[in-house]
Amino acid sequence: MDEGTLYVEREESISNLWLFIVINTTVLALLVNILSLHYGQNDVAPNLFYIPVVIAAYWYPHRGPVFAIIISLAYLALVYFFLGSDIATLIASSVICYVLIGVSVVVSSLATHMRRNEVRYRSLFNHSQAGVGLVDLSTLSIKEVNNRFASVLGYPKPEILEIPFGDFFLDADKNDAFFRQLDLERNVESFETRFRTRSGESRWILLSAGIMPENQFVVNIIDITDRKQAELALLIRDHAISSSINAIAILDLDFRITYVNQSFQKLMDFHDKNEVTGRNTAEFVSGPQRFVTVKDAINQKGSWFGEISLLKNNNKPFYALLWMNKVMDDAGNPICILASFIDITDSKQIEVVKRRALEQIEKNIEQFAILGDHIRNPLAVIVGLSSLVPGDLTEKIIVQAREIDRIITQLDIGWIESDMVRDFIKKYYMVGTQDNNTGDEELISDESGGRV
DSSP states (O other): OOHHHHHHHHHHHHHHHHHHHHHHHHHHHHHHHHHHHHTTOOSSGGGGGHHHHHHHHHHSTTTHHHHHHHHHHHHHHHHHHHHOSOHHHHHHHHHHHHHHHHHHHHHHHHHHHHHHHHHHHHHHHHHOSSEEEEEETTTOOEEEEOHHHHHHHTOOHHHHTTSOGGGGBSOHHHHHHHHHHHHHHSEEEEEEEEEEOTTSOEEEEEEEEEEETTTEEEEEEEEOHHHHHHHHHHHHHHHHHHTOSSEEEEEOTTSBEEEEOHHHHHHTTOSOGGGTTTOBGGGGBSOHHHHHHHHHHHHHHSEEEEEEEEEOTTSOEEEEEEEEEEEEOTTSOEEEEEEEEEEOHHHHHHHHHHHHHHHHHHHHHHHHHHHHHHHHHHHHHHHHHHTTSOSHHHHHHHHHHHHHHHHHHHHHHHHHHHHHHHHHHHHHHOTTOSOOOHHHHHHHHHHHTSOO
16 A cells, blocks of 8 residues: 555545544534533633634544534524524624634635645655655654655654664764764755665665654655666776777867867877867878778768778877777667777788798799709700710710709709798788788888888
8 A cells, every 4th residue: 555545544534533533622612612602601601612613623624614504504593593583683693603603714714734744745745756755853763754755764654763874974974974964054965875675785875854843854766776887887987998998089060079088189199188189080190081981981870990091199100900980879869979090000000021032932932943944954055065075074074964964853842832922921811912001111210210
């Protein structure tokens, strides 16, 4: 059964009790007035009608004036019955009846206004998203709480009313600070602390409190555990981004820089982050057309990854491996662009040196193969001329020529086997291909001050 139902039932129970009181006081007042009029007295007894009239007007404001009219008519009938038609007596009695009706109207109006305010504030109390409680300041016993107050701490309402308010504080220092401020300033606003729940876990609570009459104070509690966890997660992420060895920048949707980490600032040779924030990313890309390609990929696909030539603060070019990604909110709407990159100029230099060395090996292999053919041609001439000379000398020349030919033949076999080496070089090191990365070599030459 919810709190609203309990409140209605309690009101109905009290209302029934006061109805019983109204009936009894009315009967008693009528009997006293009958007895008084019987003895010819009409001075004090009519005042007894104020008791049931006021009670009825307060507890039954919509019916109070009607009840007062009925009581007044009954009283006038009694006066007429016992005292006759004396004009002065009837006028005096009518004045009493008018006063009764007037008092009933005033009390009914005030009671109606009070009922409306009570219902309004009771609704605010019961349906507030903040936990609301009323606490005795001297004993710290909880007098009343709404459902939200109990649910935040995980207690049933009857059970939470048996626990002193100070027992919920997880930190004794926070407990002392809260009540010290409440005592000095008579109110506390936006006080963050941790409360112990029924299950024993801790929850971050935002407290607000104010002193009320009768040595009580009202307290509002809001569970901010999720917010504190989100703040901690953001703090960790911010630290991770700011301390990352990768250069990281956050851009708005127009590619203007809104945040850079320390690695970005150091890599790009900026002394202050304010020097780079607000500038367009296009200023740091050495090739305008290249930036257009990246921008189109971000707008169409949401991300881009690859190698790109960038410019430092002093317009010094370098090669970077860049990743850019559009960041979306929970609804799928873009909110910013995250860019992360590392300097790969050194690795590009190594690749160029390796490529040139392998190209030189390729040339050497080809030159050695051609040199073998060039050796065989004069060797054949030598053998032919030696055959014209009679004697043992010819035989010795031919033997040495055959030995030279054998060596050259072994070299030829090595060149044939080197074909596989050349194919491997061409396949995995891009040697001999049309795209020989001339642009890379030019950039690296500029970076190092001369050809590698």
